[in-house]
Amino acid sequence: MKMKKWLAFVLAGCMAAGCMTGCGNTPQEGTAEEGSSAQNNTESSVESSTGETADGADAEKVKLTALISKHSLTKDVNEMEWLNILEEENGVDIEWQQISADWGQKKSVMFAGGDIPDILVKATNSTDFVTYNGLFEDLAPYIDAGDMPNVSRMFADHPELRALSTDENGAIYGIPNYRSLWPKTNRVLYINQTWLDALNLTMPTTMDELEEVMLAFKEGDPNGNGDTTDEIPLDFSGFPTFVLGCFGVPLMNESDGYFVEDGTVKNFRVDERYKEFMKWLQKLYSEGLINEEVITQDYSKFQSLARGEGKTAKVGVTLGWERGDRFGTEVADQYVSLPALKPHADSDESKVYWGYYYDNNSVNPATVVLSAKCQNKEEAVRFIDSFYDEKVSIQVLFGGMNETDNCIKDNGDGTYEVLPPADPGIDPGTWKWTNSFADYSPYYIADDMKDRLKMGTDMQGVLEEREPLEPTLSMMEETCESYPAKFITYTSDDNSTLAMNQANINNVVDQTYAAWLTDASRDIDGEWESYVKSVYDIGLTQNLEIRQAAYEKYMQSAE
């Protein structure tokens, strides 16, 4: 009996659902039509108005849709006052679609399905323009016609950015960004000064001395908690590329191991200097100086370990972006940054480098695009361009300059100041990611802004900590060739070849690296030749050819 009632319920539910299918479509089509007619209305109203919408009556605003692929920390963009003001100023009303997870998967169906919003922010990369040819509007004509003055200014200041964004046919689908404020390298080698003092050690000046210091860290009890085994002399995550620079590889905007030397594209994974570096790392590991979990730990654990236990630090030497970020609040003040150390006392100092990545830190291609199907291109183009205005750009990156957002202060004399977080419990980095579009967004922060904008304590720290590295990085700018990987584009066929080969190369290279590092019985010298051959054969030869040709072509066009 009971069962029957239940079944009836199910069937009724099913019928209801069926009915919904039946009637569901009609109202939806209705709204779609309404939508398009509404669009027509706004279009005509725009024509009638002179484009001036100072009073901001809703009816006169042009409605646009936009999508932003944002960080999960970032708050609802509709709550960002600076953005509301920007929309207001441009006479547009934007319906934002905000995505902070799984954008890659959604993107492939959305783009292939062909229906995209008018404007996409932080949602595209250069290969999308090749793959989805025709989906996006070519913005080159607008720029050339003077419709995008701010973008034009950026391209005039930095012609390489225009080259970066222009495809073989002269079209510009995505506008890049540029910021001058960021440092030339993302990683600094830190050493625990408190530990050095506790053991009466002097600051190491060579890698050999560093090794001695780390041995002392391991043997002694520098953190003074009575346990001599809990100190980890050296920790890093993945492969310590930056330190490889000290062993003589000019890592100037290196990418996937590729760098340029004497006009030739090379890969350090098959370089003699990498071999020497690996032998050194293997020795350190076998001496117990490197965290035994260096390969297997995940990023959370890697970060947590260096934050110590209360005031007790656990790590002696490590790489990081910024002290507060790397060591948390309790032990950060124990660490100081090291310069680029030469391997041995007699090494040639002019060949001691560090990982230099200014291109990576300052430029992102294709940060904003316009749909080719957009109904109000004129307004959309103007709106996009407004992001590149000087005052707007710093707000895009750091948060609003107004009473509500309270992220930046305008000093009124062309100088600005990033304010400390309004919530004292939050660090400046997190605050930035919460209140702004943050990195990878459309902005242009010109070179002279460096002197006019006072950044938050986190970024000040970042720059200060890099001062010991500055001589090396400046020297690299003078003497090394940069590999402009970010500015070189490939045909879609080359792209797939490169990707396929790189997947194969990485497989061999990553495995061999981990095995050599952790297993002292592996004879690097003995295995070297066959390893190098296998990497070349599995695809490096072909990739170097493609990259060399592209590099030469780029250098010619740059001249």
Added chain:
Amino acid sequence: MMRSRKMRMGLSDRIFYICPTAAAVAALIMVLYPMYFIVIASFSNSTMVNQGMVTLIPRGINFYGYRKILERSDLWLGYRNTLFYTVVGTMLNLAVTLPAAYVLAQKKFKARRVVMTIFVITMYFGGGMVPTYMLVKSLHLTNSILTMIIMGAVSVYNVIIARTFFESSIPTELQEAAELDGCSHFRYFTSIVLPLSKAVISVITLYYAVGHWNDFFTALLYLNKDEYQPLQTILRNILISNQAMAGTTGAGEGSCAQQFADQIKFAVIIVSTVPVLCIYPFIQKYFEKGVMIGAVKG
């Protein structure tokens, strides 16, 4: 002689009852410890958790992860949407799946093999994400709550499970008797088969309901409107992807973010799973013995 045989049986039966109890208790501990760990990790200091310092008691207690989740204004909307998709979607699933399974369990149904093959092929071959999206778009189902209910209306896997149950657990004599009485398929299905199949219906309900509950992919692909988003989408949006951003691009998220990311990871599990755990006991009671075939037959 009789006596000794009885003794032996008693002993073996006793062993029989001890072994499963011991195994069950062992399984219980194995399962419960990690679950307990997730609970304490969700409100312990994440740095200590990652360092392996939190094993039995929570340390550095704070509720940031939960606060971050609960302060989302759209969380309750997400719960409501998911509840709706789950209830209505599961009803549709059952209404479509059970009759189909019944039909495919009919040995006399001529097209059985053909239909079955048609079904099974789809478990393996599919057109892929993009063509499916195009289809849904052409049916005007994108951005509609109907998509959340219709997509996945039939899971062939569940059809097969239900069919197997109908075939193996419902005595064929019952149907023969019903046919002799001139009972139609509709009547036989609704008044005999369904009441006898509470156990499998419960299982399938659970499978479908949990599928709807955990589904974020359909929403991800087909829904753009915020007000339709299910719980899982909202939770995934809160999860901070744990990548070494600072290392690769010089874009430090800040230390707070990284620490809380780890906590949110655990708290999300609690927030999304507790409601599901609550429905299990209701379904469980249909697994109890004694309500089944014997009763009907008698």
Added chain:
Amino acid sequence: MARKMISAFRKDWQLWVMIAPALIYIIIFCYGPMYGIQLAFRKYDFSKGLTGGDWVGFKYFIQYFTSPMFWPTLRNTFVISFFSLICGFPAPILLALIVNALKQKKLKRVVQTAVYMPYFISTVVMVAILQILLSPSKGVLSGLLKNMHLVSQSTNLLGTPGAFVPVYVLSGIWQSAGWNSIIFIAALSSVDGQLYDAAKIDGADRWHQVMHVEIPALLPTIVILLIMNMGRILSVGFEKVFLMQNNLNLSVSEVISTYVFNVGVTSGQFSFGSAVGLFNTVVNFVFLLIVNKISKKAADISLM
């Protein structure tokens, strides 16, 4: 012929009505988009429409077959899923029998509810827990195993290639055995009580009842699930492998899906992904057909 069909339909019209919703759904939503399979044989070109690109035949298949990663990925995928099946398949059956044999109602309910909870742990957290529990220095579980001398002191369970498959498989069992046992528990609950009584009268003890009443009652479900699982022999879930992967275990952890991801992540390789996916599917399907055939011959139970 036609008349025969019509008469068959007339006889079975009620059955056709009952299966119609499912059949229609399958035809529209599963067969509708199936034209997309040709993507594997075409060079994807957005401007010409989804399947308007140039016909390239088996180019992408050959690209995969001749790739140096073909055999390693195929082997790794197969090994992982083979052991998952061998060890993972009996676990829920055993669990169901254990739960069914419990006398105390309360314990039974608690166990039943508890064992299915791990199913709801997301993969990300599952792997994070493994990281914490198996850490060579501080991990609770790795410490336990070392104290019991099951693994040597210096072993890093997260990095040893030999440990990858066991860790993957056992954690998989831990996570899903409870959930998968539900169907078996349900099947056991519908065993006719009279069968137990009959067995008791025949003097069968509890062990015999398991062997002669319970296992036969589960058999159809077991066989059908086995067939369906065999049809997944080349499908290893991407996320967990990807998250558990590191440079030390790469030689055994690079599977087809992670490889395709690595190749495709930098360039929109639709066609290559489709081709590898199709290859995967075909292998799976062949396995399914073979096992289905065997089971039909041996036990007269089959999927189709």
